[in-house]
Amino acid sequence: MIAAAAAAVAIASCNRIVIDPGHDARANLATEPIGPGSRTRKIKDGGGTRGVVTGTPESVVNLKVSLRVRRLLVRDGYCVTMTRTRETGVSMGNVARARIANRAHAGLFVRLHADGSTDRSRHGTSVLYPAFHRGWTDDVLPASRIAAGRIQRRLVRSLHSRDLGTVARSDITGFNWSNVPVVLAEVGFLTNPREDRLLNSASYQQRAARGLERGIRAFVRPRG
Numbered sequence: 223m224i225a226a227a228a229a230a231v232a233i234a235s236c237n238r239i240v241i242d243p244g245h246d247a248r249a250n251l252a253t254e255p256i257g258p259g260s261r262t263r264k265i266k267d268g269g270g271t272r273g274v275v276t277g278t279p280e281s282v283v284n285l286k287v288s289l290r291v292r293r294l295l296v297r298d299g300y301c302v303t304m305t306r307t308r309e310t311g312v313s314m315g316n317v318a319r320a321r322i323a324n325r326a327h328a329g330l331f332v333r334l335h336a337d338g339s340t341d342r343s344r345h346g347t348s349v350l351y352p353a354f355h356r357g358w359t360d361d362v363l364p365a366s367r368i369a370a371g372r373i374q375r376r377l378v379r380s381l382h383s384r385d386l387g388t389v390a391r392s393d394i395t396g397f398n399w400s401n402v403p404v405v406l407a408e409v410g411f412l413t414n415p416r417e418d419r420l421l422n423s424a425s426y427q428q429r430a431a432r433g434l435e436r437g438i439r440a441f442v443r444p445r446g
């Protein structure tokens with residue numbers, strides 16, 4: 223009985239990370255407000271980019287890296303919630319993703335994407351965080367910025383990719399609806415031939431996951 227009670231306490235005290243693999247099998251062209259109470263609406267999900275050489279959809283790469291991050295975090299003792307674990311169909315959109323993180327009282331909401339550009343030479347790694355907007359992001363901005371810096375540093379160190387820095391963004395619906403610290407990692411460019419091949423390799427995906435895990439651990443401990 224004592225052992226069972228101790229186990230229950232241990233489970234209750236784990237910090238929860240919500241991992242959000244960007245996009246899904248299909249785009250969702252319905253619109254949603256860019257922030258709570260806003261009349262500005264944005265498409266729920268344009269569908270993301272795809273590998274310029276491999277043809278792999280971004281959603282597939284995002285999911286593969288996310289599942290590797292989950293495995294590492296669970297091993298560390300975190301509680302982990304995924305916004306999706308499969309290519310399930312039409313993307314749920316970004317308000318729904320933020321609501322999953324809010325409901326979970328996430329210690330950190332980590333959104334995983336791969337970048338795209340019309341310029342095939344563009345490559346490297348960046349981490350986005352919410353720009354200041356009173357009533358939307360002011361409460362989560364300071365912690366999000368700290369998390370972004372720590373994750374960016376460790377991700378770049380693990381990948382040996384070009385460091386494109388951290389970027390504050392006001393136009394990300396999933397940031398504006400988040401009530402918990404939130405970051406979005408653009409791990410690499412699927413429109414760059416070299417990074418497309420790398421992002422589709424198991425070893426690079428694992429290095430990305432390692433870097434993300436180390437960055438998350440530098441921001442919030444598994445238990446507390």
Ligand SMILES: [Zn+2]
Pocket residue numbers: 244245270271280335336
């Ligand atoms: Zn994306």
